[in-house]
Amino acid sequence: MSTQTNSSGESHGSVSSYLIGFVLAVVLTVLSFLVVSTHSLSPTGTLAALSMLALVQVLVHLHYFLHMGGSSEQRWNNICFVFTVAFVTILIVGTVFIMTNTTMHMMSR
């Protein structure tokens, strides 16, 4: 079954696309749990693996469940999304950078 489209050209998924997304999400979630419970990687490696798995799973959810895509109908949604991702990245990276730097200078760590 291919992806259904309504009169506005907006894609809203099909049973098979939801199932593909669900299976991918389950596999990625189980991998995340296994990486931590088996202690097979170093702490830094585990954190890196967790970040990668979380990023991929967020992308899977955005594509299969929120139906984000590159069609012209979704242009404004995508512009908003890119702005928010940039904003949140600056917010989190900036906060962690400044606060780590402060604790270093105050020698509280």
Place this chain on the structure above:
Amino acid sequence: MAHDTTVQTAGHDEHHHESPVVFGFWVYLMTDCIIFGSLFAVFAVLRNQFNGGPTGHELFEFGGLGLETALLLVSSITYGFGMIAAHKNQISQVILWLGVTFLLGLGFVGLEVREFAHMIAEGAGPDRSAFLSAFFTLVSTHGLHVTCGLIWILTLMVQLMGTTEIPERMMNKLTCLSLFWHFLDIVWICVFSYVYLASMI
């Protein structure tokens, strides 16, 4: 349909554009994303400030976390099936899938409340350390969103009962709730990865 022609005419160039209601809701979700981003930043800064209290390693366990994650993930796909039924105008199916989604979401909130109650009873409440304050603020904000989603699901189920077709206005409501529900699942991915699993390494 007649009531929103005035609003929609501005968007009619070559295509029929996505409803402005759904786009407006998307913008709201993006602002919600900034709230969660701020709370994640707070947690990232305070995650090692235990003040002699319990660490994440001692508090979190795989079983409960796995069950919560599974409930939320399955509720995502059941809501998706509800949306497919809505596009086919099968109202009884929509109500059924919304009901299943509601029960799964309720299970999630129930488990989370039980976990919080257990932690507070053990003396690991939000007042114990900066780490726990950040943890409770972040996770309960997500839980509060899920609770609002549950109320919303119930409201739409009641509104759908006894109707024979789904008008565009109702479809917009279902689409907005779909975005909200899947968005909360994405936030939960970040919560179980960075808050729970990263503390259990």
